[in-house]
Amino acid sequence: MLDYPEFNPVAIQLGPFAVRWYALSYIAGLLSAWWLIVKMLAQKSLWRRAPFDGKPPATAEDIGDLFVWATLGVVIGGRLGYDLFYGIFYCGFWPGGRDCGGLPMAYLTNPLNLLAYWEPSSLHLFGQTFHIYMPRLLGMSFHGGLIGVALAVVLFARRRKLNILAIGDLACSVAPIGLFFGRIANFINGELWGKVTDSPLGMVFCSRNLYALYRGCPAGLEPRYPSQLIEAFTEGILLFAALQWAIRRFHLHERPGLVTGLFFAGYGLARASSEFFRDSESMIAGWFSMGMLLSIPMWAAAALFIWIAYKKPEWGRRPS
Template sequence: MLIHPQFDPVAIAIGPLAIRWYGLMYLLAFMLLLVLGRLRIKQHPDAGWNIKQLDDVLFYGVLGVVLGGRLGYVLFYKFSYYLAHPIEIFYVWQGGMSFHGGFLGVAFALWLFARREGKPWLAIADFIAPLVPLGLGAGRIGNFINGELWGRPTDLPWGMVFPNVDLVPRHPSQLYEFGLEGLALFALVWLYSARPRPVGAVSGLFLIGYGTFRFLVEFSREPDDFLGLLAMGLSMGQWLSVPMIITGIGIMFWAYRKQAGKIN
């Protein structure tokens, strides 16, 4: 049995100014996107990207993550609460972000960027998708440091006690998500995108990969106490992942069928 280290969520404190680990993980995620983006530009000069476009798309993406992530949490997880307390929607320091909302926010931001650049939206998404998973992994490390989003009880040898919750050994589901949604998804999408693919195929694989990994990990993650399990014994995270998987399959099917049509 392991015990969660109970990290101090504040990484650096200077007088009244406190810099939290979770905020640093967001910063790390954006830095990773820039570093990997520059590498991808060098590896694929025919993609038509430059450093300024990478910096610009990061700005769009940050807005999409923050606004979409917060609104997604409000709409998907605690809509009735925020309907009664609308001013608290802006209390972002209290926590409450949704990956699926952030994903929709980024998708919309990339659509705006694509319109500005005069490029196909899916071509933009194909370039960005391989840059995202390591940033997602950094976010899960932030969850682990904060001791939040813990797992369900388990009797496995690596079960971890989260003293801020109870004394029951639980799945360290944040680390499962780091391994699957972060490292494994990065390897999958990065290697797949190393060779020329039909427009949309890389984005489709990202959706399938993330949706599948998230769906599986949710079986080990404790459901939100204010929601519990929903229809068919599935969590909200699982129900939100299903459309991602279906959409990803549809996009990949469309991409390869369109390529085959051009070849024929």
């Protein structure tokens, strides 16, 4: 059995204000993706052939501006996607889910729950104690964040008159970086743990920091799969390597939309496979979970983008 490290989910604590590794993982993922796209745009060998003919689909300045839009898309889409897919849809039909906690009716009694969970805290100033509620941004949906980023890409590309599919391919080629950092943050938080196992990969998701933070160990004291690390490898490292190989070795980005299709297909496969190890908080029937259900539209979107890439090559041309 593996030992669960003594991680503290809170990176920096300043009175009632806490900076969590989860928030820092979003920052690290976005900055790393931004840096890599700029590096890719500077590689002339990637853009020398049609449909680009030596001209990358965007400039470094375009990408810098795009990531402001993408950041808003990730945060707003991720949170509202969780509210829609899990808080309303899943908890509405299967209210006995582990993390439902009175959802979706709790949205009606306190609409602020749509934005964040609110935790009681104490603020000590000038010898006085103030009881306040601090927002804690939990419950983020990748699929919601994906929709948010997709909308950001479409709106931004149309505004700048850039090719939407080519910009989408760039974004998808680096998206696994964010997935990797996010899953590592899930591991540090001791959340989204795996199924109980007696294999050598099992670990007990309990530590002094987790016990103090959650007033107990939510995963219990049985060894479980580190499903967060499995997802970090499959959705992050493996998918990133596959997409970069497809671009650099086979130049599949020269059919705009194809890399996006491969990303959708690869993520859907990685997520559905990892659900067999993950003790999903949103089971639908038997072994079938909400994560598997949401992989189906991912595969449908993948088929659509691949079809577009091969049947509509003229879409890859940069607008004049």
